Amino acid sequence: MNRPFARLAMLAACAATVLAVAPALAADSYPDRPIRLIVPFAPGGSVDIAGRLITDAWGKQLGQPVVADNRAGASGNIGMDQVAKAKPDGYTLAINNVALAVNPALFAKLPFDTAKDFVSVGTMGTSQHVLVVTNSLPAKNVKELVALAKAQPGKLSFGSAGSGSTFHMAAELFKSESGADILHVPYKGGGPALVDTIAGQVQMSFPVLSAALPQVQAGKLRALAVTGPKRSPLMPDIPTMAEAGLPRYAFETWFIVSAPAGTPKDVLAKLNQTLNAALAQPELKARLLKEGFEPLTMSPAQADAMLRKEMVRWSAQIKQAGITPE
Known part of the structure; x- marks a missing residue:
């Protein structure tokens, strides 16, 4: 092989080596910002x-x-x-x-x-959610709530953080498993939905535990059941939906x-x-x-x-x- 071709071959080999190690070098330096x-x-x-x-x-x-x-x-x-x-x-x-x-x-x-x-x-x-109701609602447990909702189809309402939110889906699963007809009232966030549940503008909501806990502890809302497969250490006295009468319900x-x-x-x-x-x-x-x-x-x-x-x-x-x- 003459010198010009040998030199080109060496350059090509070097270039291939650089290209081969470049991704590895990039990965090693990630992240750099x-x-x-x-x-x-x-x-x-x-x-x-x-x-x-x-x-x-x-x-x-x-x-x-x-x-x-x-x-x-x-x-x-x-x-x-x-x-x-x-x-x-x-x-x-x-x-x-x-x-x-x-x-x-x-x-x-x-x-x-x-x-x-x-x-x-x-x-x-x-994270689990929790079914909370306004204090003025006479239902003291899930079975009483379902009975009340069935006696007044479409009269009770639940607030959510918006269509498709986890609040909404937890409630839709509740409706499906209980057969209760409850009206959906979507809000622009979980906070406003919780505020209106406290005020009684809607009768119930399904907030995450961390949002509901201070309100429940302060006596502003009543918790009826958590949505997960086991009780929460944050609310050990509150039953799961399965324990409360909906054996197939589980949502996290x-x-x-x-x-x-x-x-x-x-x-x-x-x-x-x-x-x-x-x-x-x-x-x-x-x-x-x-x-x-x-x-x-x-x-x-x-x-x-x-x-x-x-x-x-x-x-x-x-x-x-x-x-x-x-």
Whole structure:
């Protein structure tokens, strides 16, 4: 081989080596700047609380700040659309809950494809909801509430944080399992729904435990049942729905972290490993439990599978409830 060709061959080999190691070098240096965690709901709700609880511990594991950024609107769709259209480099993520699985069936048209435009980073935890009623309501337990609702079809109402919210879905499942006809009154957030339940503008609501606990402890609301499969240590005297007379009822909100589709697998792996490591920290676990969250860790593949299973489940639930897509 003459010298010019030999030199070209050497240059080509060097270039190939550089290209081969470049992705590894990029992965090793990730992240080199703050990560934006979009919260697609207003401040103060369960998703916002969940996101802000994990940012500090997660950022320490990553070596870069994780900054929560509220982008509320359209039952979480506005914030999720920003993530779907973001560069898939691991610097724009989202935290969401059951609404991510509900919205494809609840909205006739979304600006993104939930199954195709996102990839899961992992999960953060679960949280129970609790059925609370206004103090003026004569029902003292779930059986009495169901009997009262059946005696007055469509007269009792429940407040929710909006169509498709976890408040809403918990109530729709209650209606389905109990056969009670209860009117849905959607609000622009869980806070206003809870305020109107206290005032008696609506007779009941299904807030997350952390939101309801102070009001129940203050005697402003009466808790009838928690929605999960077991009693909550935050409300040990309150029965589960199954114990209260609805044996098939079980509902928990889960929290999932998503990235734009196309995010490199090694970046996803690092995000997942550091998220799970943060959730294993005793200090964070204690804070989560105090706020009514049960830590839950999954791999990206497990979280993806859970999301798809939940999309099927809630699509069937919405059809059964006769809810028309918006």
